[in-house]
Amino acid sequence: MSPSAANKSLDNRHRRTSSGSNSPNKRPKIESVEHDTTKANTSKDGNVLIWFRSDLRTNDNPALAQALELVTSRRNGGPESKSATAIAIFIMSPKEFKSHDVGAVKLDFILRNLRELSTALWDRYRIPLLVKTSSSAANVISDFKQLCKTYKVSDAFANQEFEVDETRRDNKLSTVLSDENINFHLLQDQCVVKPGELKSKSSNSVYTVYSPFKRRWFEVVKGSRDKYLTEAKALTQFKAPFNTETNLKVIGIDKPDEIPHVLEGFELDEEKRKHLSELWPAGEHIGLENLNKFCSSKSKTGAVAISKYQTDRNFPNLEQGTSRLSPYLAVGALSTKQCIVKAMAANGGKLDSGNSGIVTWIQELIWRDFYRHVLVGFPHVCKNKPFKLETMNIQWIFDDDDFKAWCEGRTGYPIVDAGMRQLQKTGWMHNRVRMTVASFLTKHLLHNWQHGEKFFANSLIDGDFASNNGGWQWVASTGTDAQPYFRIFNPYSQSEKFDPDGIYIKRWVPELAGLKTVAAVHNPHSVLSKKEIAAMGYRDTPIVEHKMARERAIEAFKLVLGKGMKIPNPKSSQGYGNHDYEQMETKGNSEKSKDPPAKASRKGKDKH
Incomplete structure (x- = not known):
């Protein structure tokens, strides 16, 4: 998908619903x-x-x-x-x-x-x-x-x-x-516990905060393991062949239909198609094989990968830091239940205790359930609306050139550019980097999160509406259990903490691969001259200055969330628009933003 295609009016696109009900939160019967x-x-x-x-x-x-x-x-x-x-x-x-x-x-x-x-x-x-x-x-x-x-x-x-x-x-x-x-x-x-079964004990309402949802989820599943964690009967448990030639002849079918290799309007060039098939081979047998490896095979350090997930998952250069099962979950080649059952087997049968890495991975899988429960409980998030309706009043900026630069990995912020290039090349991006690039678009560039959500959905091999929507809204501070609007990822500190040797950046931004110091890899503009950077083929000036962008974002959100503005009519498309923030007096706190807690990565589908 080209950046220009994502720039079209979001108010007129269908998202996950057509016209339907008059009430934004009227729940369709399920x-x-x-x-x-x-x-x-x-x-x-x-x-x-x-x-x-x-x-x-x-x-x-x-x-x-x-x-x-x-x-x-x-x-x-x-x-x-x-x-x-x-x-x-x-x-x-x-x-x-x-x-x-x-x-x-x-x-x-x-x-x-x-x-x-x-x-x-x-x-x-x-x-x-x-x-x-x-x-x-x-x-x-x-x-x-x-x-x-x-x-x-x-x-x-x-x-x-x-x-x-x-x-x-x-x-x-x-x-x-x-x-x-x-x-x-x-x-x-799709869920271990289906939407509607988990309600807050105090208010009998759908959970909107993950932590109490998780605690209740563990309580319910542990109390009825057979109900929630027993897998459906596998095809191999049925007698083969299941149908006979006589059965098939009666209905006029003698073979399966041919599966097309491509649909018109969804073409990929042959080189990329081949690369993707090598990188992400298809089939549930591959998904199961990768699940087994993640839960039982030892890494180069001698430890089973899943057991180190709590720490390793934050480092994008580590090939075994995450399971990379999200594409298989997205198309249903694997189920969440299968993953949890396998993880429990690696954890001695324990669900919410035992090895911290395994428990952390299970908790990330619970996010899949959580976002689907939110989807059902608050259907307006399917209707081109933010979870927090008052954030419809935020005056987003839109600059086509800036958005295109973000999409193509040409922002001048190495960690952001590395992530976006990884996405374009592989259809996948590490979760820590997903959070960083999403924060950059919504806070540094002050672009409507829906532009980023749409671009991700069109680019990801593991695209999943509930998780993608929930993750983008978390980062943009418009969603359920979202990070506070004043918590803004610092791209420089993110890369310094989670790609300390610059290995990930050098891989995906080869222009910087020859730099001799790690400091230059993380922030070349603080070390080298514009001329030197331009000679490497990299953007000689960052797309936006970090401190100014942070203060601008805080002020924009404070205007809406800090003064109790009236919640707009969710049926109206008004509230999204352009604003000349270059003329606004910025009064936001200039204190350096702290990094969000590593234990609660909440962005996107690649948590697994």
Whole structure:
């Protein structure tokens, strides 16, 4: 995605919802059905359709497991039910991908994982994966209904998606299928504890602060481990082949559909596509292999990587400092539950005690649950609005050249430039650096966080709406449990603390690789002349001066958050605009910003 594409008006883009309800916080009905084969359908006839979405795996997949259980029970019911067949489907809607900011890098990963999934379903089990394209999100419902009728489906299964658009789609689809006497079963796989189950004991409301949510999460999960941490039946636990040639012949399917290598409008150049496939090989077997390595294989220091996570995760130059499982979680090649179960096994069965590194990693996985609970409890965050509605009054600056420089890693701040270049080259960025570059855009450049959120969503291989939105809002001080607006990351101190030898910066900003002193790597403008820096091919002047930018940001936020301004109407797009801050008298505290506590990294998807 080009920076200019991200510059378009944010007020007019769909984000994760279409028009919908008049009330910004009216919650769409969410129906999660834990399948009961004794009540699912009185008919012993009919085929079963499994709709794969963000769950591209055959292990710990509730929708797949329950669907195959139903088919098995029907086949065991007598000769009249022998024709029951399991069919899998994946529906692509390019227009929906665009409106939901799914970028080419993530879509390439989705397509590659679909090919692996199709092979896993077909080669041994003879379950065909059909791939259909809907011209728009609105047509998905009618297209799905027609598929059910074509293949004489009596029951359709899917795992739930919690965004507003997806919830409305599923509720409407349930009604449409019911009118056709087709059962639609929604299972829950994205969260360990599904949204709505955790409420504050004092107010019976959705948690908006992570720490008490985490404590309650641990309490609930420890109290019912079998309920929350038992994985769904794996495909390998079913008899193979699951379908027979006779079953498939009856419905007119003789093989799975071909998975396209690219969709129009989501092209990648061949060199980058090859690089991404080498860097991020697809398939749940790869995700599981990497999970096992992270939780059991020893690093160069002799320690298991996960056991050192609490300290190592903050250093972007350490290859084994984080698990790098976030892309596999984003497409559902791995589940959060699988990760937690494996981590507990490495921790002697303990969940919230034992090795501090393992517990810290589990706590980071809990953030995934937390942001989804927030998404359901406060759906206006799906509707192009900040969690803190009063922050709609912040007068953001927008400068196209500055935004483009940030996107391309040309700000003159080495750690920021390194992170943005890593993102462009690999589709991924280390979490500590994600926090730094996001803070730089929203506080130093005073750009609307939504521009950065959109650019990340379009660029990340591990793009995940709930985590990306929650992380950006945390950094921008507009979200739930956000950092205070006056806590502004100092890019220089961030790189000095977390890339002390400049290894990460030198790797991604090769212009600085030849510098002899670490001080010059972190801040070349404090050591070298403009002429010397320009000769290296690096920006000779930083895009903005740190102290001035910090004071400007504090003053801008203080105008809104420090004086109790009236909360704007969330249905209005007013409140975002340009302001000539060069003419504003800055009165913010010029004291050097302290670094946020390392124990609570809260930005983005790469926490894992």
